[in-house]
Amino acid sequence: MTVVIEAAPKLGHVEPSRPAWIGAEISDEEFARLQETDGSVRGYELHNGNLTPMPPTFARQSTPWGRLFARLSVYLEEADLGEAWLDVATYLDPDRRRWRLFPDISYLATDELSKLDFNRINGAPTMVCEVTTNESRQNDYVVKMEAYHRAEVPWYWIVDVEDQVVKEFQHADAGYELISTTPFAAAFSPQLFPGFAVVLERQPPR
Numbered sequence: 001m002t003v004v005i006e007a008a009p010k011l012g013h014v015e016p017s018r019p020a021w022i023g024a025e026i027s028d029e030e031f032a033r034l035q036e037t038d039g040s041v042r043g044y045e046l047h048n049g050n051l052t053p054m055p056p057t058f059a060r061q062s063t064p065w066g067r068l069f070a071r072l073s074v075y076l077e078e079a080d081l082g083e084a085w086l087d088v089a090t091y092l093d094p095d096r097r098r099w100r101l102f103p104d105i106s107y108l109a110t111d112e113l114s115k116l117d118f119n120r121i122n123g124a125p126t127m128v129c130e131v132t133t134n135e136s137r138q139n140d141y142v143v144k145m146e147a148y149h150r151a152e153v154p155w156y157w158i159v160d161v162e163d164q165v166v167k168e169f170q171h172a173d174a175g176y177e178l179i180s181t182t183p184f185a186a187a188f189s190p191q192l193f194p195g196f197a198v199v200l201e202r203q204p205p206r
Contacts, residue, residue: 046100064200071198089120092151105129127155
């Protein structure tokens with residue numbers, strides 16, 4: 001199944017999940033200062049030049065996110081296959097003016113680790129993962145999916161908290177191809193990482 005990416009919808013004035021037009025280039029220092037918030041939002045991203053607030057994270061989102069990252073980190077270290085990060089700044093476009101994102105998980109294969117520049121990734125990661133809720137669904141399934149595809153990110157995972165599934169997408173010419181859909185209660189074994197498996201549903205105590 002290939003997901004044909006439609007153009008991102010036009011976005012207007014500032015609302016909980018809508019952006020405000022910057023209108024001018026924003027410096028790295030100014031962008032860093034914007035991440036210091038009062039807690040009502042998690043920080044800000046640039047979506048095609050638009051300053052977009054990230055909704056705060058709650059337990060139902062952070063639990064599967066944490067489980068996936070913890071297992072993935074151990075797997076990558078044991079297999080020596082590169083590194084993954086939580087919420088690392090990722091500048092998708094070469095001039096760094098239009099797309100500055102904080103994917104929930106970013107992964108660089110060993111031969112692409114040179115894209116990590118001090119505290120950010122410049123260019124397309126090998127894989128990005130977004131943990132989506134109702135508040136972020138439009139961004140994760142439309143706006144960011146389009147941006148990641150345009151930047152030629154090879155693999156895109158969506159951990160869908162509402163539907164309780166993990167979706168694995170692979171880059172294709174026409175859009176992202178849906179490779180697998182795995183319920184939280186089953187073992188997620190992505191094609192990208194042979195031998196890797198994780199169950200995201202909280203297991204009852206023994």
